[in-house]
Amino acid sequence: MSEAGRLGELYRRHAGDAARLAYLVTGDRALAEDIVQEAFVRLYGRFRDLRNPDAFDAYLRRTVVNLARTHFRRRKVERRHAPPLSEEPTASEPPDLGERDELWTVLQSLPERQRTAIVLRFYEDLSEVSTAEVMGCPVGTVKSLVSRGLARLRETVPRSE
Amino acid sequence: MDPDLKQMLDRRAEDMRLAPDLPPVTLRRAHRRRGWSVAFASMTVLAVITGTVALVQTFGTTTTRRIGQSPTPPAPSESTPPPPVATGDYAVPAIWPETNLADIQAEQAAVDAGSDSWRTDPAAVGQRFAHDVAGWDDVAVSVSWIDPSNGLGVVHVVDRATFDTALTGAMTLDLAQVGRKGAGGVWSVEGVGPDAVIGQGIDLSCGTDPFVRGAPATLCGTLSPALAAGTTIRYALFDGDGFDVAAVDPVSFADATDQGTMVIGLHDRFQTEFAGPLDTNASLLLVEVLDSSGGVVAMLTQRIGRQRAPVIHHSLSPTTTGPEPTTAPSTGVSDGAPPAIARALWPVVTPARLDDLGQDVANGKADYALQADTTAKEFAVRMLGWPSDRVTVEGMADGIVYRGVPGVQAIVQNADLGPSTALIVDLEPATAGGRTVWLVVGVQSELFHVLCPPLHQSTLDTSSPLDVCGAVAPTAAVPAIASATVEYIESEMQPSEAQSLAAIKINGVALQGRLQFNAAYANSDVSFVVRLIGSDGTVLAMEARRLHVA
Numbered sequence A: 001m002s003e004a005g006r007l008g009e010l011y012r013r014h015a016g017d018a019a020r021l022a023y024l025v026t027g028d029r030a031l032a033e034d035i036v037q038e039a040f041v042r043l044y045g046r047f048r049d050l051r052n053p054d055a056f057d058a059y060l061r062r063t064v065v066n067l068a069r070t071h072f073r074r075r076k077v078e079r080r081h082a083p084p085l086s087e088e089p090t091a092s093e094p095p096d097l098g099e100r101d102e103l104w105t106v107l108q109s110l111p112e113r114q115r116t117a118i119v120l121r122f123y124e125d126l127s128e129v130s131t132a133e134v135m136g137c138p139v140g141t142v143k144s145l146v147s148r149g150l151a152r153l154r155e156t157v158p159r160s161e
Numbered sequence B: 001m002d003p004d005l006k007q008m009l010d011r012r013a014e015d016m017r018l019a020p021d022l023p024p025v026t027l028r029r030a031h032r033r034r035g036w037s038v039a040f041a042s043m044t045v046l047a048v049i050t051g052t053v054a055l056v057q058t059f060g061t062t063t064t065r066r067i068g069q070s071p072t073p074p075a076p077s078e079s080t081p082p083p084p085v086a087t088g089d090y091a092v093p094a095i096w097p098e099t100n101l102a103d104i105q106a107e108q109a110a111v112d113a114g115s116d117s118w119r120t121d122p123a124a125v126g127q128r129f130a131h132d133v134a135g136w137d138d139v140a141v142s143v144s145w146i147d148p149s150n151g152l153g154v155v156h157v158v159d160r161a162t163f164d165t166a167l168t169g170a171m172t173l174d175l176a177q178v179g180r181k182g183a184g185g186v187w188s189v190e191g192v193g194p195d196a197v198i199g200q201g202i203d204l205s206c207g208t209d210p211f212v213r214g215a216p217a218t219l220c221g222t223l224s225p226a227l228a229a230g231t232t233i234r235y236a237l238f239d240g241d242g243f244d245v246a247a248v249d250p251v252s253f254a255d256a257t258d259q260g261t262m263v264i265g266l267h268d269r270f271q272t273e274f275a276g277p278l279d280t281n282a283s284l285l286l287v288e289v290l291d292s293s294g295g296v297v298a299m300l301t302q303r304i305g306r307q308r309a310p311v312i313h314h315s316l317s318p319t320t321t322g323p324e325p326t327t328a329p330s331t332g333v334s335d336g337a338p339p340a341i342a343r344a345l346w347p348v349v350t351p352a353r354l355d356d357l358g359q360d361v362a363n364g365k366a367d368y369a370l371q372a373d374t375t376a377k378e379f380a381v382r383m384l385g386w387p388s389d390r391v392t393v394e395g396m397a398d399g400i401v402y403r404g405v406p407g408v409q410a411i412v413q414n415a416d417l418g419p420s421t422a423l424i425v426d427l428e429p430a431t432a433g434g435r436t437v438w439l440v441v442g443v444q445s446e447l448f449h450v451l452c453p454p455l456h457q458s459t460l461d462t463s464s465p466l467d468v469c470g471a472v473a474p475t476a477a478v479p480a481i482a483s484a485t486v487e488y489i490e491s492e493m494q495p496s497e498a499q500s501l502a503a504i505k506i507n508g509v510a511l512q513g514r515l516q517f518n519a520a521y522a523n524s525d526v527s528f529v530v531r532l533i534g535s536d537g538t539v540l541a542m543e544a545r546r547l548h549v550a
Helices: A003-026 A029-043 A053-081 A102-109 A112-122 A128-135 A139-156 B002-014 B024-059 B101-112 B122-134 B351-362 B372-383
Strands: B139-147 B152-159 B170-176 B188-194 B197-203 B217-223 B232-240 B258-263 B269-274 B282-290 B296-305 B391-402 B405-414 B423-432 B435-445 B448-452 B466-472 B480-488 B500-507 B510-515 B524-534 B539-549
Touching (some): A003 A053, A003 B002, A102 A112, A112 A139, A128 A139, A139 B391, B122 B152, B122 B170, B372 B391, B372 B405, B448 B524, B466 B480, B466 B524
Antiparallel strands (some): B139 B152, B152 B170, B232 B282, B405 B423, B466 B510
16 A cells, blocks of 8 residues: 555544544644644654554654644744734634533633643543653653643532532 | 543534545645655755855865765765774764764874864864854854863854854854874764753653654754744754664765754743654754744754764763762662762752662652652752742653653742743652652753853863853843852752852843852862842742862
């Protein structure tokens, strides 16, 4: 199979999962789609060098998380240099029409790293060790990020009965 | 909460759908990215060739070379095979002008015969490197440190045309005499570090395992906050087969495995992903700092790999305090690496005190030392006096890998001080009482950076006053004073009778002062600490290093 064909096959198999992860981390569908496309562009040409091709999803997951982080970092810089009048709202995009999910809203208001850690732990079902690997940080940091994020969610959103 | 959260995430995720097939535009972008790399490489080579022609015109018959490019034989032949590897699996650590021992030996013979006398002069080598590689035509070169017995040296090169208070237009060259040591031996450039890069410079270990074959790796670091806006960073990664000369010799930008540019981000940090080294043994990373017009204002090279070339080691800290114990306690470092305790600033700095720390940990009196983030926080509380309830560890990143010892970097924030004021604490693991503890080995701040003595300087000359200079971040727009201290490392950064202290003036974004030594500190390690202190006495920021006095 050609490299392009292999890319297409990998896209069919993994892009959906990657897009869902990107969406949960960024809260922005269009941005999530862009991130996934960029991730595949970046990973193109490296397939034959993968030490463990079965671990492609792990590489992709990490790339998606890093690209999301890059996006948020760039946005912070833009904000820092933006004129005061152009101040943006905190959320990454206006809430979807009909948005009533308070938990989702609060999740999106968390700091990016806390949100990423929570998504990886509770949506991707990754262990703390795997989450740390994806985020490139110590396990203790993951514990701290998840703990703080959950605490924030708990104090803002009452537990459902 | 957790089930609710899980259900919400699952439900939300279902809202996100993609077309099942790869969009043609994505495939095209992938091809374009690959094509762009080739085009970029071609443009770079063209630029280098153009520069080379100009330099040949400037230097007459002098041959100019690029990083990683071997010298051209006098009468090159297309069928000329590459010279043999002279030192087993590895070539030498030199990156310029030659990259292998055979060529260096040939150059040594030429020098002995009366040619290329500049090769025996470290300053001249620095000057020629600046001309040939960075394109700096009018430079000032100062020799910072030479160790003739080991054939090691450091020179600083300043480009008069671009140098300013931000210390753009400055680079530090690590030199080595790979063949003959001492007088008459030829000097080679072993590595390049831009003075503008602060913190631990280029940190290659942000990723989980940057050396996994084919896996993406992360390149990140921090630039001086005083750098002009519009600065970008360009990087290129070269793979070498364990620096087998046959593989490395043809290296040029056209052979870069991956290359790209980065913009300076929040807190003057930069970070990008690049293709992980294809070879598991060694690769060479070239990083250039470019000004807004694309001119090279600083440059850095770093070799990365699982194994280092055995020919020569350039120690960051050539000597340590006092004699090493004959039965040194296990410090949790890999074979051949100096123990972390030899670089430690806090909480303990000697093997004996490391044992004490182990006892304290065993007794539950120093639990903070068991985790890097808690150690960093404790450092901020005890050494800067920051209120414990206002200090948070904003993030952790993998720190510099020093001879196989993975360090970590903690970003410590004081909530009272606002954004862009974080303390950056470098830590390394050591073993105490059978348990891993964390030691602070370096401290920087986002508020300021000490540029002289330069970060790469590992020794201190106390025979004359020490000039201290640096740059303060524009964000540090608060009334503040600065002080610099030097004292025996055994004081563990606490004031002692032997402390040397000086006030450092702050003028705009510039720090400038001179430290008179109260003691000689001969044959000892010392802590060099610069503090930025607010009008209410709060220590706003700190930079601390461990240096050796010969």
